[in-house]
Amino acid sequence: MYWSFLYSGAQDRNTNNSMANVSSSTSNRSTPSSSGRELEAADVLVQKYNDIKREVAKLIVGQDAVIEQLLIALLARGHCLLVGVPGLAKTLLIRTVSDVLDLDFSRIQFTPDLMPSDITGTEILEQNVTTGGKEFRFIRGPVFANIILADEINRTPPKTQAALLEAMQEHRVTAANQTYTLAEPFFVLATQNPIEQEGTYPLPEAQLDRFMFNLWLDYPSEKEEVEIVRSTTSGYKATLNKVMSAKEICDFQDLVRTVPVADNVIEYAVRLVGKTRPKRGEKAGANATDVVSKYVSYGAGPRASQYLVLGAKVRALLEGRYTPAIEDIRALALPVLRHRIITNFNAEAEGLTTVDIIERLTKE
Numbered sequence: 001m002y003w004s005f006l007y008s009g010a011q012d013r014n015t016n017n018s019m020a021n022v023s024s025s026t027s028n029r030s031t032p033s034s035s036g037r038e039l040e041a042a043d044v045l046v047q048k049y050n051d052i053k054r055e056v057a058k059l060i061v062g063q064d065a066v067i068e069q070l071l072i073a074l075l076a077r078g079h080c081l082l083v084g085v086p087g088l089a090k091t092l093l094i095r096t097v098s099d100v101l102d103l104d105f106s107r108i109q110f111t112p113d114l115m116p117s118d119i120t121g122t123e124i125l126e127q128n129v130t131t132g133g134k135e136f137r138f139i140r141g142p143v144f145a146n147i148i149l150a151d152e153i154n155r156t157p158p159k160t161q162a163a164l165l166e167a168m169q170e171h172r173v174t175a176a177n178q179t180y181t182l183a184e185p186f187f188v189l190a191t192q193n194p195i196e197q198e199g200t201y202p203l204p205e206a207q208l209d210r211f212m213f214n215l216w217l218d219y220p221s222e223k224e225e226v227e228i229v230r231s232t233t234s235g236y237k238a239t240l241n242k243v244m245s246a247k248e249i250c251d252f253q254d255l256v257r258t259v260p261v262a263d264n265v266i267e268y269a270v271r272l273v274g275k276t277r278p279k280r281g282e283k284a285g286a287n288a289t290d291v292v293s294k295y296v297s298y299g300a301g302p303r304a305s306q307y308l309v310l311g312a313k314v315r316a317l318l319e320g321r322y323t324p325a326i327e328d329i330r331a332l333a334l335p336v337l338r339h340r341i342i343t344n345f346n347a348e349a350e351g352l353t354t355v356d357i358i359e360r361l362t363k364e
Helices: 003-014 024-030 038-055 063-074 090-098 157-172 222-232 246-258 261-276 290-295 302-318 326-337 345-349 354-363
Strands: 080-083 107-108 120-129 134-138 149-152 172-175 179-180 187-192 213-216 296-298
Touching: 024 326, 024 354, 038 063, 038 187, 063 080, 063 090, 063 187, 063 213, 063 222, 063 246, 063 302, 063 326, 090 107, 090 149, 090 187, 134 179, 149 157, 149 296, 157 172, 157 187, 213 326, 246 302, 261 326, 290 296, 290 345, 290 354, 302 326, 302 345, 326 354
Parallel strands: 080 187, 080 213, 107 149, 149 187
Antiparallel strands: 120 134, 172 179
């Protein structure tokens, strides 16, 4: 059994009646050459994923969907923005995931006086013991780690926020005309407090677009909160086991790129993203609905389509499937599109949020 065989089956299952006749030549062009080792690796990933959830559950109660989406973003080489009120264990969740994954972890507490060099690093002048001369030496900042917790990222000015842009996109840092490559995997998890906006600096759209997911942490249920209080007010101390190394994560990230996707799944993702763009000119907003044209100023760009397909690939693998379906695109539409749609005054006046618009688009 190979990817090509599974891809052909996925075409038959996922294609609707109008697209049922897909030529074999097209299928062959879209199917990468592969071996049974990829299927074995996919099965190992499912086992590792279950082990990770089991270990994280030792400290984190509930939040199953958020944990799944964090791992999807990691395996898709994306980044996450976590939004939630204080006390929902955002920081603890991120630190726990980094411990279970055996990755280098670095926390950056963003404050109004934080400078870009406090993140990327700075040069210092020191004396060379051998030659007796003085020379500059670069001291690496906290961004040189596998998992970066950018805590309360909206509490620092845009100048400092932008220090993460090159690292997030290119996985490298440039300082004093020198470029330093970051270790892989590189994963940025930023947090925001949605209820206290005084003295904050909203993230610019260019930086928001570089986050694969925008995840909102909700309050726990009564049953979950009882379990949280019981465990945190006792002498319970969890021992976390390392489940996955950096090398394994990089291998799984490469595996995700080889997963075949049926053409109609990709086309559905592109059409869904296109519907978020209001009508402007001949190309932009060609698929926009009346709701989007009335309530949306700017829609999502092509990066949203890319992340929808990549996320769908990972979600399918984590559920034991070897190729994604349209349902995987729908399941990830909210975290991918939520921060990429900018509503206008009409939406604000009628109390319509981006979540409402996304739900309408996915139900159509």
